[in-house]
Amino acid sequence: MEKIIVCLKRVVDYNVRIRVRPDGTGVMTDGVKMSINPFDEIALEEALRIRERGQAKEVVAVSIGPADCQQQLRTGLAMGADRAVLIETADDVEPLVAARALLRIVEREQPGLVLLGKQAIDDDNNQTGQMLAALWNRPQATFASRLELDGGRATVTREVDAGLEVLSVDLPAVVTTDLRLNEPRYVKLPDIMKAKKKPLETLALASLAVDAAVRVRSLRYAEPVERTKGTMVTDVDALVAVLRDKGLLN
Amino acid sequence: MARVLVIAEHDGTHLNQSTARCVSCAAQIDPAGADVLVLGADCTAVAAEAAALQGVARVLTLTRPENAAALAAVFAPQIAAVASGYGYVLGPSTTFGKDLMPRVAALLGVGQVSDLMGVDGPRSFRRPIYAGNAVLTVEVPEGLTVVATVRAASFRPAGAGGTAPVEALATSTPVPAHTRFVELRTGSGSTRPDLQTARIVVSGGRGVGSEANFALLYQLADRIGAGVGASRAAVDAGFVPNDMQVGQTGKIIAPELYMAFGISGAIQHLTGIKDAGLIVAINKDPEAAIFQVADVGLVGDLFQVIPELLKKLG
Numbered sequence: 065m066e067k068i069i070v071c072l073k074r075v076v077d078y079n080v081r082i083r084v085r086p087d088g089t090g091v092m093t094d095g096v097k098m099s100i101n102p103f104d105e106i107a108l109e110e111a112l113r114i115r116e117r118g119q120a121k122e123v124v125a126v127s128i129g130p131a132d133c134q135q136q137l138r139t140g141l142a143m144g145a146d147r148a149v150l151i152e153t154a155d156d157v158e159p160l161v162a163a164r165a166l167l168r169i170v171e172r173e174q175p176g177l178v179l180l181g182k183q184a185i186d187d188d189n190n191q192t193g194q195m196l197a198a199l200w201n202r203p204q205a206t207f208a209s210r211l212e213l214d215g216g217r218a219t220v221t222r223e224v225d226a227g228l229e230v231l232s233v234d235l236p237a238v239v240t241t242d243l244r245l246n247e248p249r250y251v252k253l254p255d256i257m258k259a260k261k262k263p264l265e266t267l268a269l270a271s272l273a274v275d276a277a278v279r280v281r282s283l284r285y286a287e288p289v290e291r292t293k294g295t296m297v298t299d300v301d302a303l304v305a306v307l308r309d310k311g312l313l314n
Numbered sequence: 315m316a317r318v319l320v321i322a323e324h325d326g327t328h329l330n331q332s333t334a335r336c337v338s339c340a341a342q343i344d345p346a347g348a349d350v351l352v353l354g355a356d357c358t359a360v361a362a363e364a365a366a367l368q369g370v371a372r373v374l375t376l377t378r379p380e381n382a383a384a385l386a387a388v389f390a391p392q393i394a395a396v397a398s399g400y401g402y403v404l405g406p407s408t409t410f411g412k413d414l415m416p417r418v419a420a421l422l423g424v425g426q427v428s429d430l431m432g433v434d435g436p437r438s439f440r441r442p443i444y445a446g447n448a449v450l451t452v453e454v455p456e457g458l459t460v461v462a463t464v465r466a467a468s469f470r471p472a473g474a475g476g477t478a479p480v481e482a483l484a485t486s487t488p489v490p491a492h493t494r495f496v497e498l499r500t501g502s503g504s505t506r507p508d509l510q511t512a513r514i515v516v517s518g519g520r521g522v523g524s525e526a527n528f529a530l531l532y533q534l535a536d537r538i539g540a541g542v543g544a545s546r547a548a549v550d551a552g553f554v555p556n557d558m559q560v561g562q563t564g565k566i567i568a569p570e571l572y573m574a575f576g577i578s579g580a581i582q583h584l585t586g587i588k589d590a591g592l593i594v595a596i597n598k599d600p601e602a603a604i605f606q607v608a609d610v611g612l613v614g615d616l617f618q619v620i621p622e623l624l625k626k627l628g
């Protein structure tokens with residue numbers, strides 16, 4: 065195929081212990097480390113491997129969000145993407161709006177495959193890929209742990225509750241990635257230098273004529289109800305006694 | 315007519331328990347009861363199970379050969395066609411529902427409330443974000459269909475004793491042929507209680523050390539009638555299949571008793587067990603994060619603790 069589009073979302077790094085703002089308007093992001101959503105990084109790695117096997121010619125990374133997303137796109141370019149597109153907006157982007165914006169890029173670029181993470185680790189929505197596939201009227205294969213391309217088809221192994229499900233889909237298609245699909249490569253310093261010269265195009269979300277009306281309004285953020293630290297027992301006898309006492313074991 | 319439509323999850327023969335939990339959630343939104351939609355190549359057995367749930371107004375079936383496998387691209391347009399008459403469309407927050415429901419929402423031109431964990435009002439809901447480290451209250455504006463996936467661990471399954479009528483719907487919606495089901499490989503294929511419905515779950519992490527060592531956990535599980543789970547590290551290391559993973563990217567479970575052996579307690583793991591009744595942690599590291607959330611902790615070597623437990627339990 066000619067082209068693969070990979071979607072990269074800028075999110076709070078997965079190692080950061082998140083804190084809710086006291087006024088409930090969001091989570092604290094000032095000075096917090098931001099990264100590519102780990103599932104999207106896996107999507108990019110998969111696209112690069114497909115290109116390196118000679119099954120695709122070009123990998124285009126796309127992000128939606130504020131100008132700062134350029135950092136994550138530059139990282140994506142350093143990993144090996146050929147060029148990048150930033151759809152810029154200062155507003156929160158709902159999955160349906162993201163899918164509609166991505167559809168515009170998909171219509172322009174005509175990729176053989178769109179790869180994205182199964183969910184973003186900030187809002188944990190797990191929607192954008194499925195919505196894009198619906199709007200594009202193309203197949204979807206979500207939660208992929210294995211992806212094989214054969215001519216105009218992809219065979220995708222999906223991680224589902226019952227085990228592993230295998231689907232065969234016609235291309236073009238949308239595939240969302242699970243954690244066990246691959247292990248993303250590390251970026252090397254010379255690649256970071258080279259990435260600075262790769263093309264990064266910026267489009268205003270507003271210029272894409274996408275319906276961005278709010279469909280799910282975020283009202284309030286709160287700390288979860290925390291479980292409190294319990295008691296420590298010193299031996300197996302005491303453990304068994306507690307469990308029998310609570311009627312959990314006989 | 316009911317205002318809430320619940321999409322049934324099933325394996326062709328039995329209704330998945332997550333559907334009964336969606337019906338409970340639906341009852342909180344509209345006490346008048348919900349309609350349950352079953353899609354399949356033969357819906358008879360599953361529809362009968364759904365009809366017997368308390369709180370179900372009607373069971374609707376869409377029976378056609380194309381519905382033999384639960385393909386989102388095939389199911390979504392059929393559901394969207396039925397959904398036009400409803401204010402709410404709920405599916406379970408399982409891999410089935412997570413795959414399918416956003417595709418339905420997009421066809422309806424609405425958003426989705428993912429992992430709905432609480433109903434605050436007719437259009438206002440709570441859901442976990444950041445791997446459960448924050449809870450977001452959302453509101454769906456008036457006039458838009460509410461599409462949601464329901465976090466099973468947050469709702470009790472609806473009880474039995476219902477006698478809803480079953481109605482077959484006409485199947486005229488065109489469906490695509492671009493997606494084909496090839497096979498399902500069930501991972502553990504065990505006869506142990508299902509992880510998501512088990513009363514007791516015994517779970518192993520990287521500390522278990524190998525696939526062979528997991529035998530110890532299976533032995534304990536069989537003695538106490540437990541399901542068996544694992545951390546991502548244990549799955550990644552190949553000790554156990556992926557369908558045993560508990561956590562943010564695995565299964566969210568709420569057993570009465572959860573026993574974690576050799577699991578450090580990463581937030582992505584803890585998010586999967588927050589609703590457990592009692593969490594027991596056995597770890598040889600007294601500083602392990604899991605002890606911060608465990609109700610009962612025991613610092614020790616699992617290779618000594620489990621055999622001793624088996625001996626004491628007889």
Ligand SMILES: Cc1cc2nc3c(=O)[nH]c(=O)nc-3n(C[C@H](O)[C@H](O)[C@H](O)COP(=O)(O)OP(=O)(O)OC[C@H]3O[C@@H](n4cnc5c(N)ncnc54)[C@H](O)[C@@H]3O)c2cc1C
Binds near residue numbers: 579
């Ligand atoms: C995006 C993302 C999603 C993720 N999703 C999940 C998820 O869904 N589920 C999940 O579990 N993880 C998930 N993770 C991974 C998570 O961050 C941790 O890496 C993982 O949970 C660690 O597994 P563990 O506790 O088994 O291993 P470790 O952290 O290595 O802990 C092993 C523990 O075993 C103890 N131990 C060792 N030997 C013994 C012994 N003989 N007896 C007793 N104790 C012993 C050690 O003291 C240690 O505490 C995710 C990570 C990311 C980035």
